[in-house]
Amino acid sequence: MQSSSTTAVPGQIPDYEVIVVGLGPAGAVAALWLGQAGVRTLIVDMSETIWQIPRAVAIDHEILRVLQNLGVAEEVLPYTAPFPASEHFGADGQLIRRIHVVDPPYPLGYTPTMVFTQPAVEAVLRRHVEVLPTVTVALGCCVTGLTQDETAATVQLTTNGRTKEVTARYVIGCDGASSSVRRLMSIALNDLGFDEPWLVVDVNVNPCGLNKLPQTAAQYCNPERPTTFIVGPGNHRRWEIMLSPGEGPREMEKPDQVWRLLSPWLERSDGTLWRASSYRFHALLAAEWRKGLVFLAGDAAHQQPPFIGQGMCQGVRDVTNLCWKLVEVLRGSSSDALLDTYQEERSRHVHTLTSRIKAIGHHICERDPVAARARDAALLIQGGGQAPTVTRQEIVPPLETGLLANTAHGTAGKIVPQPWIVTPTGPVHMDTISGHGWRLFLDGRDSGPGEVAAAESWANLGDRAINVVVIGGKGLREQDGILARWFEQEDCVAVVVRPDHYVYGVAQSVPSMKPILEKLRAALEDAAPSDWR
Secondary structure (H helix, E strand, O other): OEEEOOOOOOOOOOOEEEEEEOOOHHHHHHHHHHHHOOOOEEEEEOOOOOOOOOOOOEEEHHHHHHHHHOOOHHHHHHHEEEOOOEEEEOOOOOEEEEEEOOOOOOOOOOOOEEEEOHHHHHHHHHHHHHOOOOEEEEEOOEEEEEEEOOOOEEEEEEEOOEEEEEEEEEEEEOOOOOOHHHHHOOOOEEEEEEEEEEEEEEEEEOHHHHOOOOOOEEEEOOOOOOEEEEEOOOOEEEEEEEOOOOOOHHHHOOHHHHHHHHOOOOOHHHEEEEEEEEEEEEEEEEOOOEEOOEEEOHHHOEEOOOOOOOHHHHHHHHHHHHHHHHHHHHOOOOOHHHHHHHHHHHHHHHHHHHHHHHHHHHHHOOOOHHHHHHHHHHHHHHOOOOOOEEEHHHHOOOOOOOOOOOHHHOOOOOEOOOOEEOOOOOOEEHHHHHOOOOEEEEEOOOOOHHHHHHHHHHOEEOOEEOEEEEEOOOOEOEOOOHHHHHHHHOOOOEEEEOOOOEEEEEEOOOHHHHHHHHHHHHHHOOOOOOOOO
């Protein structure tokens, strides 16, 4: 084995500002965030090709909004379709619950939950990453070593038996559940108490077979064999089938066994198997998301059961949260301490959401017939004698801690809506006009010219100008009144929004926004900015 060494030397400029390990969806979004901000980035992946197996199947409106901000949403949308309601059926086949989406007009400008074809979407993301001038893509590289000092991290890359070392100011491990970065950093995974064996089956169904299948998603909470059915894009259908004691995972992946399990829905001639893979559905959370200059994101940092399709979404939330903060720090606008809010915010958010998913999973996975019927009865009582409906959006929590102001108000940590704005050439998404940096939105019905001018003077935080946007009144005109109703619902007239669209703070009058902006300045500059460039 030959090697070359560029181990970090104190005071020496690293080879890259950020190294991203893993070019799956989370890693690709990280590279897009950083590359579009002009950050010198290396992204590496052990595979030279995109895995043509659809692992993730669901994407939500928050993630589509991020992709919109990165300029790729329009190319992704053709590979998506609305995620229909998921109907849950009890031990005796009766409807016991529905999980659906909020009614239109949709708050973030997209269908709130969609299914998608992962290989095709990954190809779109990768194409956009590869043309960024400040991003270098290295495929077929394994990370075999990782060390750090106070100024830089050194990553050892091995390709075809040849090893070299590269340095970076920061490293992000987006390299999946078996993360090399996590292992090399000796970071433990905490078990949140869920571990069940399932078989995931993807089928490309023939037209005659499609006529046999439900038109909506279904969760069969049958204690004999809990099963999930998902309507994917086009003719793609997915089953997630719980395995029983004594059923070997590898044996159950064999085509004869798979078609036996699918026999209540399809015959073998009705479609073509795309994949059949056995998994243990886990609930795991990394003990540390930051270790010095190294961060974990996506499946490297957490794994949750797939029952409301949030696995990939969580990874994109991770890198979106982290990357705007990295840009602030790397450009000297904030201190390194800002990066400590990454674990604080994302770990708490993931823990809360995973706990909610676990509760749904325990309902679904109940194998005791008596307990299953008690579960069914309790849900129907909860719905007043009918199956209750829960939206996927109310299951996903807001941020609960971190870089937030006046959290007692209850709005800080929520996602600000994105209405369609009326323009002479037709409606456009609000972010297209406002941008997706720091923004101060004002309710134009309660903000006169003097108040707007005052807000603009307060919003100039040194080299970090906050874009002041007036909605309603003499400002931008909404198509559906989404943000106007939101201002009323949240009892505010002014809201400061972070680059990841989470609310930093709100005010019930424009003058009372001034101390919130002063608090933001102090929070972002609570220590001397790094003089590293």
